Amino acid sequence: MVYDFERTQKIAVIGGGPGGYEAALAGAQLGAEVTLIERIGVGGSAVISDVVPSKSLIATAEATTAIRTASDLGVRFYAQDENTGKPIQPEVAVNLGAVNKRLLSMAHAQSEDMRQSLVEAGVTIIDGHGRLDGRDAVIASTESGGTGADFDRIEADTIVVSVGASPRILDTAKPDGERILTWTQLYNLKTVPEHLIVVGSGVTGAEFASAYRALGSTVTLISSRDQVLPGEDADAAAVIEKVFKRGGMTVLNKSRADSVVRDGDGVLATLSDGRTVSGSHALIAVGSIPNTAGIGLEEAGVLMTESGHIRVNKVARTSVPNIYAAGDCTTFLPLASVASMQGRTAIYHSQGDAVNPIELRNVAANVFTQPEIATVGWSQKEIEDGKVRGEIYKLPLAHNPRAKMMGIKDGFVKLFASVGSGAVLGGVIVAPKASELVFPLALAVEHRLTVDQVAAAFAVYPSLVGSITDAAKAMHRVG
Secondary structure, rough: OOOOOOOEEEEEEEEEHHHHHHHHHHHHHHHOEEEEEEEEOOOHHHOOHHHHHHHHHHHHHHHHHHHHHHHHHHHOOOEEEEOOOOOOOHHHOHHHHHHHHHHHHHHHHHHHHHHHHHHOOOOOOEOEEEEEOOEEEEEEOOOOOOOOOOOEEEEOEEEEEEEOEEEOOOOOOOOOOOOEEEOHHHHHOOOOEEEEEOOOOOHHHHHHHHHHHHHOOEEEOOOOOOOOOOOOOHHHHHHHHHHHHOOOOOOOOOOOOEEEEEEEOEEEEEEEOEEEEOOEEEOOOOOEEEOOOOOHHHHHHEEOOOOOOOOOOOOOOOOOOOEEOOOOOOOOOOOOHHHHHHHHHHHHHOOOOOOOOOOHHHHOEOOOOOOOOEEEOOOHHHHHHHOEEEEEEEEEHHHOOOHHOOOOOOOOEEEEEEEEOOOOEEEEEEEEEEHHHHHHHHHHHOOOHHHHHHHHHHOOOOOOOHHHHHHHHOOOOOO
């Protein structure tokens, strides 16, 4: 396609999640005529049923943990027995119905705020399902796939596909929305599960296992690997597993759930070795499937993987020059921050604006367990495998004075630096609010700062971030 930049460019965006939202907003800000098609609400599942509500639930779980562990800091909560007048220590009670009502209300409010931002920018929003009609148009439909009642066809110079992904469903553990659940169905619960069985120990499984244990559930985590969070830094995963077990969680490593079925008022998980686990509820967290089927991608010539993910390059462009893709439906990292960057990069590139190709190596990621795990840059395993020459320094968080004041016992800061130059290659932080602490490391990786440059910056004393500068100082080399 040859663009005629003498006329207003037309952009069509399928999917209003973080990637689609940023693409639509960026297009409107550049003066294009933008149409966004979204089926469940602006923000997509990330805002309405995934990231926003899940992290809100986790925040509630963190609050309950803070109350339960306040006695470690010399703070105790007491009530008075009506009969004896003696003090009694009250239990921490969680009204899960009220919690879920709040977080869903907050998620929908966030969605409406995002929708209003698009409207004010001049974006046309169509509530419905979108699919490609060749390479130069999309069709909005009242139903998904090719069977819906079409009500609009939008011709476009540029098309951005940002349709996200959905929880993977197992034939042997089909969710019923009552006892066997996906992570999008947890917010229908009115009470804290008596015993939650979590199948899958990746990021989603670990985060919800951590949260519901803090909320008061008995939790059994079924992990097919040697330890939880197999895709994360091994030392970090070991800390999380230790905290899980110390908190009373049952972790079944090297175990695979062959099936999960309803069993009266509960559920029954059968493992591959014949063992069974009974619980009140089960969360199935075994990955996700991109929502790319039946939306005309193959017919338009867009190359995809066997798993259904859209192949994109570092500027979010597909194999078709005027079609871009962003978010969990692509071959990039399934993170909301990455989706947003992809969406905006796609529009800038399509409109001839200057762009910086997205470097996944520079993306900071976080696991919202208690404590959190934040990572950026090269990993220790990649260094040990010889993919890059690096030095490793690990500093336990228990040595940090602020951590002592806050009663923090678990966690560490780990820094990776290039042999010779001392350039920061990456790092791992395991700590409360590690998602906030990792930013200095992300800056160092993005701008290729050396450990000496990081060490030269003043960190507040006392502060948790001081452990980053302390680790950097320890990696100084004379010369």
